[in-house]
Amino acid sequence: MITRHLRARLKGWGGVGAMATACALALVFALVLTCAGAPTGAAQQPAGQSVSHAARAQADEDCADPEKQTLPPSTADGPTIEAIKNREGEKRKLIVGVDQNSYRWGYRDPNSGEGGTLEGFDIDLVHRIAEDILGDRDAVQFKAIPTDQRIPAIQAGRVDMVVRTMTINCDRLEDVAFSAPYFKTGQQVLAPKSSPVEGYDETLADQEICTATGSTAYTKLEADKKAGKLPESTDIRTTVPNQLDCLVRLQLGEVDAVVTDGALAASQAAQDPTVQLKGEAFTAEYYGVAMKKDADDLVRRVNRILVDFREDTTDGWQDAYTKWLSATLGADASRSEPPPPEYLREG
Structure with missing residues (x-):
């Protein structure tokens, strides 16, 4: 000591x-966000803690390759996307839970003005999703979500999705739906x-x-x-x-x-x-976009967007990696590239 x-x-x-x-x-930013409302409500117990350890262990045994347990891509609108599009006026925005304290992932640049621009790899992905669904990359309401409130925020409907360096795993698949992976880490x-x-x-x-x-x-x-x-x-x-x-x-x-x-x-x-x-990384993990379990149309749309994001050679995944992460993870992005997507979840 x-x-x-x-x-x-x-x-x-x-x-x-x-x-x-x-x-x-x-x-201060969390209290005065103009475009990023702070999470509402009292702190909640992390989702899933009421489930017995035995049930969780059985769920893990039944879950293989969690990063593949997602739906095939689609451009079709469904009830979840229609509800987002039907928001009126200033409320017609995609509501996304993000981090504002993770350097180069989701953080506020102190040199970008009074409020500090929210930027980073995850933030670029959010803008791309908003542009595809609502036709405006800035049609986003960012909500700063603590690590332990990511799943409760989704389940309570406070956000449409969470894009916050969130690892796909079997445990979380019991509570939320995930997109295909967009990043590999450990x-x-x-x-x-x-x-x-x-x-x-x-x-x-x-x-x-x-x-x-x-x-x-x-x-x-x-x-x-x-x-x-x-x-x-x-x-x-x-x-x-x-x-x-x-x-x-x-x-x-x-x-x-x-x-x-x-x-x-x-x-x-x-x-x-x-x-x-x-030392070296001692696990292999994959980040995904998390959404409500029954938001099948939104999951499919995000997966379509991720396919385009990976294939885009001018303003896609590689460009975002180079801009935000090459300085900390190195110029070679191969170790961080997500695997080719597989869609094993049945709709």
Whole structure:
């Protein structure tokens, strides 16, 4: 503990001050968004927690290749899309849950004016979806959604979809529908450069790890801890509503390491030169657009849009990767490219 607090003091204003400022600004933005209403209602228990562990385990056994459990593409309108198109006046917008704190994915550029323009890879994809459905790339109402509120926001109808670095997995398929994958990543460890942690291995013994509540990172850590694949002394109890909060805790010396998607961790390392990725990715995961389970027409339309997004050589997936992610993930996008889509879900 003494070492941890000493590390926090040594970091000084370089990382902590900047991040504290960013977090304060994010809080202000969340309260005064003009085009991005903040989530309403009291915090809810993450969806699916009422389901027994036994039921979840059986669901996982019955689910193979979750990234393929989606519907074939279609351009046809259905009841969900018609309801979106029938919104009147200023309400005729696509309502999308996003992040506003993930650098280069969904974040506010502090140099882009008073409100800060919301931008990033996920934001580009949202604009493309809005343009296809409503004919206007700016016909979007962004809602800032914490990590642990992504599924509840969809189920409660507060958003039409969530585009927020959300991994497709069997557990979540019980609660929401997903598009085909639009990005490939994997869990990695983020820790101070001076840390003895070397990766997802025995060097995590006696270390306190931070993850986001409801994240696939925590699910993996919990499963591996029970299976004896993590050192018994590894402390995984620290969870936070938003993944960025883990970086702040790491900078303050309150935790020793963070486990999250490598794509997000790379962006966080770019924000703070005192931390770095440790070891290689130890899972393979795929981001998808999440929607209500019965929104079949919207799922099919998004899948059609993703086909076009991947094939577009002038303003598509590769262009968005180069613009937003090449600086943190490298110029070679091959490791991040989504697999060829397969549509195994029966409508």
